[in-house]
Amino acid sequence: MLKIGILLPHDYRLLSVAAILDVLEAANKIYSASEKAMPFDIGLYQITDESTNFNGSFHGYQVRSIADEKFIELILIPAFNTENMRQTIMKNYAYLPWLNRQFQRGAEIGSFCTGTFLLAASGLLNGKIATTHVDACTAFTASFPEVLLRGDKTVTQDGRLYTSGGSTSSFHLLLHLVQRYCSKDVAVKIAKIFAIDMDRNRQSYFSTFQPLRDHNDTIVAMVQQKIEANYRNAETIEELIKDVPSSRRNVLRRFKQITGIPPIEYLQQIRIEAAKKLLEQTNQHMGEVIFSSGYNDPKAFRRIFRKIVGMTPTAYREKFQTN
Structure with a gap:
């Protein structure tokens, strides 16, 4: 035995x-x-x-x-x-x-x-x-x-x-x-x-992306807030962190050390989480979902969505849509 x-x-x-x-x-x-x-x-x-x-x-x-x-x-x-x-x-x-x-x-x-x-x-x-x-x-x-x-x-x-x-x-x-x-x-x-x-x-x-907030790093918290507030319109991470009172290198290092992921991946997670909610709770056309979640390139959106979620946006909607 x-x-x-x-x-x-x-x-x-x-x-x-x-x-x-x-x-x-x-x-x-x-x-x-x-x-x-x-x-x-x-x-x-x-x-x-x-x-x-x-x-x-x-x-x-x-x-x-x-x-x-x-x-x-x-x-x-x-x-x-x-x-x-x-x-x-x-x-x-x-x-x-x-x-x-x-x-x-x-x-x-x-x-x-x-x-x-x-x-x-x-x-x-x-x-x-x-x-x-x-x-x-x-x-x-x-x-x-x-x-x-x-x-x-x-x-x-x-x-x-x-x-x-x-x-x-x-x-x-x-x-x-x-x-x-x-x-x-x-x-x-x-x-x-x-x-x-x-x-x-x-x-x-x-999964549901749940950002880590149980920390006392004010720089990282500032970057998190900026990403979450501007994920629809942000073009680059550099654009989001330009007013943060620290060097780019230090921001990127501290952010990954605290959250476990780099800022660009954090931005992708926030955007995909927004897209998932739209797919679950609305009947918006896929183009509207893509634009509303901060993407302009449908091909890039679908690639990142599948990488993070493990299925296509259409398959996700079919599985989880509530209305």
């Missing part, structure tokens, strides 16, 4: 833990129904001072402390439910050296949705490909610039490290793991039980 350790960190999202348990239990039941040895030995782990929160048990599972240093073959980190990720990571700091020790001993580690923040804080994702919830990508990139974030991906694997995108993307990582440790046949059965679309490999069209 594969020894699996599911973490119960501070501020974990209950729905995430439940999804992980449901899928792994379903795989075990499929084997048990065929009178075969169950594939997964599931355990739950917490920091020592938290491991008594459930009187030693969580929905029938013994809650163990990470202090026992028992080797775990596959560690799974659930999503977080928090408004302050930095604070949450600090509360869970004790997991970081433990994750590194487990990985050095050969463990595989998977993180779900915003659980990727904790995995990244361990340093194990530096130079590795990863994904997370689409709406957390900007904050993630700003916090962990050395991670090769692929925010459009539903699931990533880089060596012994796995990550998933937001919400239902967690099921796709679970299917990936079931197929890896069991078989494709079992993965298909699980997909049918939970009504999971196995072919979905992108999540970018679910």
Whole structure:
């Protein structure tokens, strides 16, 4: 049996833990129904001072402390439910050296949705490909610039490290793991039980660009305000930042350092977000949408839209239009 350790960190999202348990239990039941040895030995782990929160048990599972240093073959980190990720990571700091020790001993580690923040804080994702919830990508990139974030991906694997995108993307990582440790046949059965679309490999069209504002850099805040107020008419970034009391080089450096993306990409994100709202909420002709979102070249608009969103503007309207 594969020894699996599911973490119960501070501020974990209950729905995430439940999804992980449901899928792994379903795989075990499929084997048990065929009178075969169950594939997964599931355990739950917490920091020592938290491991008594459930009187030693969580929905029938013994809650163990990470202090026992028992080797775990596959560690799974659930999503977080928090408004302050930095604070949450600090509360869970004790997991970081433990994750590194487990990985050095050969463990595989998977993180779900915003659980990727904790995995990244361990340093194990530096130079590795990863994904997370689409709406957390900007904050993630700003916090962990050395991670090769692929925010459009539903699931990533880089060596012994796995990550998933937001919400239902967690099921796709679970299917990936079931197929890896069991078989494709079992993965298909699980997909049918939970009504999971196995072919979905992108999540970018679910994203909503949420600019990072939790910083104290007045220069960067000024540039953000200028872009957001003038995205329809701005010709170049240089035009927007000409009155900012700092050198161009310093502005560009500080902006990317704080927000995780350069000003030109920030401008594109703001424009595409405006276009998405028009496609969702109005019946404007595509030419009007293009012009209203700050573009004059339809070809350039469609290329950038597809790059950011993962589908064409027409396909996006068909999928998400509300009126």
